[in-house]
Amino acid sequence: MNKKLFYLLSALMIVSLALASCAPAATEAPAATEAPATEAPAATEAPAAADQVEVFSWWTGGGEAAGLEAMIKVFNATDPNIEFINAAVAGGAGTNARAVLATRLQAGDPPDSWQGHAGQELIGTYVAAGQIEPLNDLYASEGWLDVMPETLIPLISQDGNIYSVPVNIHRANVLWYNPGLLEANGVAVPSTMDEWFAAMDTLQAAGVQPLALGEQWTKMHLFETVLLGTLGPDAYNGLWDGSTDWGSAEVKTALENYAKVLSYANSDSASLTWQDASQLVVNGEAAFNVMGDWAAGYFIELGKTANTDYGWAATPGANGIFQFLSDSFVLAVGAPHRDAALEWLKVAGSKEGQEAFNPVKGSICARTDCDKSLFGEYLQSAMDDWSSNTVVGSLTHGVVANDSWKTEIDTALGLFLASGDVAAFQASLVAACASSGPCK
Amino acid sequence: MTKDKDRFLNIILVSPSIVAVLIFVYGFIAWSVRVSLSKWKGLNPDYTWNSINNYIGLFNDPRFAVDVKNTLIFTGVFVLGSLLLGFFLAVMLDQGLRGEGFFRSLFLFPMAISYIVTGVVWRWLMNPAMGSRMSGFNLLFTNLGLDSLVNAWHTTPQWGMAAIALAAIWQMSGYTMALYLAGLRAIPQELKEAARIDGASEAQIYRHIMIPLLAPVTLSALIILGHMSLKVFDLIVAIAGKQLQLDVPAIYMWQATFDGLFYGRGAAIGIILLLSVAILIIPYIRYTLRTEAQQ
Numbered sequence: 097m098n099k100k101l102f103y104l105l106s107a108l109m110i111v112s113l114a115l116a117s118c119a120p121a122a123t124e125a126p127a128a129t130e131a132p133a134t135e136a137p138a139a140t141e142a143p144a145a146a147d148q149v150e151v152f153s154w155w156t157g158g159g160e161a162a163g164l165e166a167m168i169k170v171f172n173a174t175d176p177n178i179e180f181i182n183a184a185v186a187g188g189a190g191t192n193a194r195a196v197l198a199t200r201l202q203a204g205d206p207p208d209s210w211q212g213h214a215g216q217e218l219i220g221t222y223v224a225a226g227q228i229e230p231l232n233d234l235y236a237s238e239g240w241l242d243v244m245p246e247t248l249i250p251l252i253s254q255d256g257n258i259y260s261v262p263v264n265i266h267r268a269n270v271l272w273y274n275p276g277l278l279e280a281n282g283v284a285v286p287s288t289m290d291e292w293f294a295a296m297d298t299l300q301a302a303g304v305q306p307l308a309l310g311e312q313w314t315k316m317h318l319f320e321t322v323l324l325g326t327l328g329p330d331a332y333n334g335l336w337d338g339s340t341d342w343g344s345a346e347v348k349t350a351l352e353n354y355a356k357v358l359s360y361a362n363s364d365s366a367s368l369t370w371q372d373a374s375q376l377v378v379n380g381e382a383a384f385n386v387m388g389d390w391a392a393g394y395f396i397e398l399g400k401t402a403n404t405d406y407g408w409a410a411t412p413g414a415n416g417i418f419q420f421l422s423d424s425f426v427l428a429v430g431a432p433h434r435d436a437a438l439e440w441l442k443v444a445g446s447k448e449g450q451e452a453f454n455p456v457k458g459s460i461c462a463r464t465d466c467d468k469s470l471f472g473e474y475l476q477s478a479m480d481d482w483s484s485n486t487v488v489g490s491l492t493h494g495v496v497a498n499d500s501w502k503t504e505i506d507t508a509l510g511l512f513l514a515s516g517d518v519a520a521f522q523a524s525l526v527a528a529c530a531s532s533g534p535c536k
Numbered sequence: 537m538t539k540d541k542d543r544f545l546n547i548i549l550v551s552p553s554i555v556a557v558l559i560f561v562y563g564f565i566a567w568s569v570r571v572s573l574s575k576w577k578g579l580n581p582d583y584t585w586n587s588i589n590n591y592i593g594l595f596n597d598p599r600f601a602v603d604v605k606n607t608l609i610f611t612g613v614f615v616l617g618s619l620l621l622g623f624f625l626a627v628m629l630d631q632g633l634r635g636e637g638f639f640r641s642l643f644l645f646p647m648a649i650s651y652i653v654t655g656v657v658w659r660w661l662m663n664p665a666m667g668s669r670m671s672g673f674n675l676l677f678t679n680l681g682l683d684s685l686v687n688a689w690h691t692t693p694q695w696g697m698a699a700i701a702l703a704a705i706w707q708m709s710g711y712t713m714a715l716y717l718a719g720l721r722a723i724p725q726e727l728k729e730a731a732r733i734d735g736a737s738e739a740q741i742y743r744h745i746m747i748p749l750l751a752p753v754t755l756s757a758l759i760i761l762g763h764m765s766l767k768v769f770d771l772i773v774a775i776a777g778k779q780l781q782l783d784v785p786a787i788y789m790w791q792a793t794f795d796g797l798f799y800g801r802g803a804a805i806g807i808i809l810l811l812s813v814a815i816l817i818i819p820y821i822r823y824t825l826r827t828e829a830q831q
Binding site: 504509 | 577578579580581598599602659663664665666668669688690691693776777778779780781783791792794795796797798
């Protein structure tokens with residue numbers, strides 16, 4: 097009898113434990129179907145205690161994490177009463193972090209603020225899902241419209257609403273070159289596509305590898321600079337708002353230019369990271385490389401000297417144009433600590449915050465009034481360009497196209513790399529714009 | 537009476553895992569099927585009925601065609617290579633050579649390594665750089681005077697997948713060897729001896745006695761290797777990153793869902809993967825269950 101009771105009790109315990117552990121899972125699934133954030137009015141969910149702020153990012157290592165730490169220090173000094181919770185998730189270029197963030201948002205548990213590439217990567221994903229708040233009032237009260245380039249604002253806005261605070265700026269359209277190789281072969285730094293082709297012909301004839309290229313995303317990076325260099329800034333911007341036809345003859349010329357540029361690249365590009373490819377230039381094994389200006393930080397790390405081991409210019413056909421990308425912070429709809437999150441965003445957009453972050457990260461301020469003496473040689477020249485050039489956005493790094501569209505373009509590009517068929521490439525780019533972009 | 541009580545108790549005791557499997561395996565399969573029939577694109581769930589349009593889209597998708605082609609190449613090279621090499625190693629070890637235990641462990645060790653580690657090592661070995669930057673196998677071949685063997689490995693157009701399969705063969709042929717070795721040891725010596733007395737050559741013994749008797753082992757190995765190759769993901773990402781030339785359905789599923797937010801399409805790829813694995817596995821499970829019941 098005793099034994100029977102014991103069995104019964106233990107069986108009951110196991111069942112109840114199992115039910116208890118199943119319960120959250122069972123309720124979670126329907127919760128995800130309710131699209132929580134779209135209806136949640138932010139103001140009514142005002143926090144009980146505004147003494148902490150949770151900020152989500154994928155800055156967990158290197159200059160990025162150090163830069164974030166420096167900015168947190170500034171925040172702690174300005175707002176000593178608010179506890180900063182650093183909810184960073186590790187993983188290359190944010191792939192893991194974004195999957196975690198998507199899960200939290202679908203479960204209705206947003207962090208107060210999170211990091212994302214400024215532009216359509218944020219807008220196409222989170223604004224479309226009703227999960228971030230416009231920040232126009234903050235821009236007005238902090239006077240940021242006066243200190244950030246005029247051409248930047250439309251690129252981080254949708255329907256007149258500004259959705260994020262950019263803390264840093266990187267330049268995508270940089271042509272890195274080896275000054276020694278160019279000089280030895282009597283080649284000047286090219287400023288148009290035709291000059292570039294002529295230069296690469298000369299180098300190839302002399303037995304020099306003209307162009308260093310890496311894995312697939314670096315080819316998309318090269319692609320956007322060739323689009324910009326061939327079409328010019330207005331038509332390039334038009335690609336992304338639907339006013340330039342992807343099926344036009346100009347785009348066809350750009351694609352043919354791109355195919356031609358690829359023919360000068362190293363044969364083992366598919367197995368090289370961007371670091372491997374950039375390193376070929378400073379080691380004198382290739383003459384040119386197109387890469388964002390984070391390469392400057394890498395060259396310094398390698399102990400190379402600016403203007404002797406490596407030189408830089410705007411990519412051909414894009415002089416006076418700054419193709420940018422930027423990390424920025426947003427305000428969540430239904431942020432648990434909305435006031436504290438606003439305080440954080442004020443620091444992220446402030447001169448002090450950006451001056452603390454950027455020299456460590458190796459980027460320039462989104463503001464044009466930062467102290468130049470804090471920055472290295474390359475970055476100082478980038479700061480001059482940032483405050484004077486026309487600003488356009490990067491495709492590879494999330495400014496101009498939403499994630500779905502970008503993935504479709506990436507697929508079209510990958511198929512083109514295998515087939516070399518320009519007409520099919522153009523047709524799939526037209527289809528991508530129609531299915532995921534603004535084209536009808 | 538006591539038997540009934542035991543039965544009741546048994547059911548109570550396994551019920552938690554049955555409930556968990558029902559929810560977390562079959563529940564989520566059902567949910568994925570539902571998502572694959574929806575128009576869900578973007579962060580917010582959207583269960584608008586889309587019929588089988590996601591599946592039709594995939595069959596017209598040139599990228600999915602590349603994935604299928606790559607999977608076929610990988611499966612063919614990997615399964616055949618592992619079976620042949622595994623069988624060869626097992627036959628060699630079965631000859632009663634000295635230090636058998638040592639070699640057995642040696643050949644089995646690669647299986648203990650994760651695909652990511654294998655991928656990183658083979659990425660270096662199969663470096664396709666030419667000229668002064670040559671390294672890995674290509675450098676070895678050049679130094680040995682075997683210049684004709686120097687090649688672009690996984691960056692070879694069309695057939696790059698076969699190079700990835702080489703790394704997988706290295707990893708899994710030891711496991712296939714272990715399967716075959718167990719099979720060989722289970723064959724009674726009397727059969728071999730009888731054949732020898734009848735005047736059969738060693739080759740004839742393998743051809744007409746050993747290989748037919750090993751058929752169940754070959755089938756098991758085929759199923760295990762086959763379903764692994766359909767799901768291959770980490771090895772390719774470790775060797776080549778996300779490059780369309782070496783795309784497979786699992787990578788496309790990941791990119792479509794988490795990079796492109798095409799949840800409907802991603803779920804459809806997942807269901808196709810599930811079905812293709814099921815076609816391979818279910819007849820095998822039925823076969824084993826039936827033979828076990830007979831014993």
